[in-house]
Amino acid sequence: MSNRTARADAGLTAQDLAALRRSLQEQRRFRLEQLARMTGRAPAPEAAVPDVAPAPVPEAPAPVPEAAVDGVAPVPVPEAAVHGAPVPAADPGPGTAGPALTREAPGPVPAGRAAHPAPETAGPGGGAPWDGAAARREVQAELTASARMVLHDVEAALERMDRGGYGTCELCRHPIELRRLTIVPQARYCGRCHRVREALR
Secondary structure (H helix, E strand, C coil): CCHHHHHHCCCCCHHHHHHHHHHHHHHHHHHHHHHHHHHCCCCCCCCCCCCCCCCCCCCCCCCCCCCCECCECCCCCCHHHHCCCEEECCCCCCCCCCCCCEEECCCCCCCCCCCCCCHHHCCHHHCCCCCHHHHHHHHHHHHHHHHHHHHHHHHHHHHHHHHCCCCECCCCCCECCHHHHHHCCCCCCCHHHHHHHHHHC
16 A cells, blocks of 8 residues: 555554455455345355455354244243242352242133233234234344445445545544544544534434
């Protein structure tokens, strides 16, 4: 990277820019893979982005059982809870004082009433029936839109870097703090202008 570009990029050193570029490229790669998984398509080719060794990826969270509804695993209900007997609370674990407390389970369910309303009758506020599939599609659409927005911001930051304008606030034209860029490398505004924009929302 030339000295002219480093000076134009808000006073960032060549090392700063190299580290920030790697971070942006890693984010771009992640978002492309994320969108490919969400939409079921193959990731777009990365012709403009040179290959960089990826950072270690944290271990994936434990899978959610298939019986889970909307990503929430079912909680086993002790038999005693169905009949109104006291239910022992969860074991507080080693190193905690005192015996496990108990809580009173709800009384027996009257005949003819289900303990939990059926999904087709469990609409919010007693309104329209709840449609779990529609809710999942809506959440998926929102997550996809969010991933696309972040990808767009990351690609725009890489373009600013290529043009030599990376690291300059788009509102006040002052340098964006290195600390902020390290946390949010695609940032378009300095911390002050970002706070002002958020306050006006």
